[in-house]
Amino acid sequence: MNPATLRYAAAGIGALVLIALPLGLPDYSHYVLSLWALTTIAAIGLNLTFGYVGQISLGQAAFVGIGAYVTALLTTRGWPLLAAYVLAFAACFALGSGLGYPALRARRPLLPFITLAFGTFVFLVFRNEDWLTGGIYGINRVPRPSLFGLSTAAPLGFYYFCLFNLVVVTAAVWWLRRSPWGRAFAALRANPLRAEAVGIDTRLYTLIAIALGAALGGVAGVLYAALLQYVDPTPFSLTMSVSLLLMVVMGGSGRSLGPFLGAAAAVVLPEGLRFAQNYYLLGYALAVILLMAFWPAGLMGLFDRLLTMVMKLSAASAKAPP
């Protein structure tokens, strides 16, 4: 089998596992898996920003929050969820470009600081501007969508809805990476100077990656509002932004599967380690520091190493005389 076929097969098996996984599990696990799926979408967005073009964003939670609040505000007023998708995507794309453009003008890495300041400001808007956001009480009774007459009000139905979103986002990013744009991204990542020399407008491509990363944060926010059916400012803090960034790093920045693994380690794993709940975030951050010291390529890098080792071993045993 060639690597491409193998990859398609693995993707198909992965999708089947994700479809079969919640069957027979209690409702609460459907909630956790939904949260994992939407967190993965936010992390996939950040992986565009950080993994592909090497820009640190410390404001992804703000974009998730904007997506969530846009959804809550629109759907509680009777608008369809599709309108929330469009507005959340467009608003976050525009805001992402609006932050990225000035950040990329300086030669110093300004994006982390500008996104950090943006996240702080947006959090204050959520918390203080009661007339719009309901302040600390938030917005209640966000409706769940129904698709083609199928309601997603039940936890399992909503999980499949999240999974559907995740598949669409993954396919879109997969397509993007294979498009001429994606090749420009890859060239940019491999060698920015050479990319510029062959005529790629590196600043424009970096800006597009930042904006798309922000927009995917908004999409995750749409799902977040519909999952909890309630939004308040608390979750969209700096801690969420940092956690999302650490998930990307943990999984392996720039790797397509990285966000899936990083989000699983951040969202699903602590459910199994209930006793350690209070210390989980602390441990996760410590693990990232250790990864940076010994394994900057993250879990996917570790996986690659193991794979090459296994291949070498099997090749060696094949060559060995019987």
Place this chain on the structure above:
Amino acid sequence: MPEVLQLLVAGLATGAVYALAAIGFTLLWQTSQTINFAQGEFVMLPAFIVLLAMNIGLPFPAAILIGVAASLLVLGFLFKQTVVDRISRHGALPLAIATIALGLVIKEGVKDVAGPAALPFPPLGGTSSLAIGAALLPVHSLIAIVVAVAAIAGLQAFLDRTPLGRSIQATAQNPAVARVLGIPVDRMTRYAFLINAALTALASILVTPVYLASFSNGEWLGLCTFVAALAGGLNLRGAIVGGLALGFIDNLAAAFLSATWRGALPLVILIAVALFRPQGLLGRSEEPAA
């Protein structure tokens, strides 16, 4: 008029603290290309060490000494030896991520140990106020200004007048050339980390009485430090000017704007700097990119 004087003192007091932290942040960036995203937590933590020392019965002055010593050891020496030296060989990006993670470790660690509630912290010089005309000036703000200004002046004199200080400056300005000139760059970088730890410990002791000791103090303090350092142009004088200016603007905003719009200031300043003066207020555009 009395309000103006009060605002001036409050602005100077917080501004001087931002300047202390921004100077340290700048020193680390320049000597070792370390972007310390945990700088806010570096300012948050020492106050808790002081409180811990007081909890086991030490008097306030002794507790301060313990706090400074622990900062030098942990935030200076150990941070450099374990985190920075180990990770910087993988590049600037992994190191930046590690300091971001370290900030979260310190924040969560303090929350787990000291609890999420904000604790009172004794102000240097007590809680009394000095009446000048109709203006009431808190003594601890005046002391904070004097201590911070003295520390900054002392540091400037050390960096400008002594051979060791000049070697540190040379390392900060251009590590490659400094190495060629025979300056032990690695040792100078270690000193820079110690200086940063001392500055953040001092900032912590001066600022915490105002904000109360809370595990989340590092978020706003860090943001203000970054803004002061970047708006100043990532050099020592710029960090001082940036810190003081931000302190004034922040206190003015606190007096005249809503909390939301006060919180928008760092964003507005950073975007304005990026658009109109990417090299910072006192930065020169021909400086090599850090």
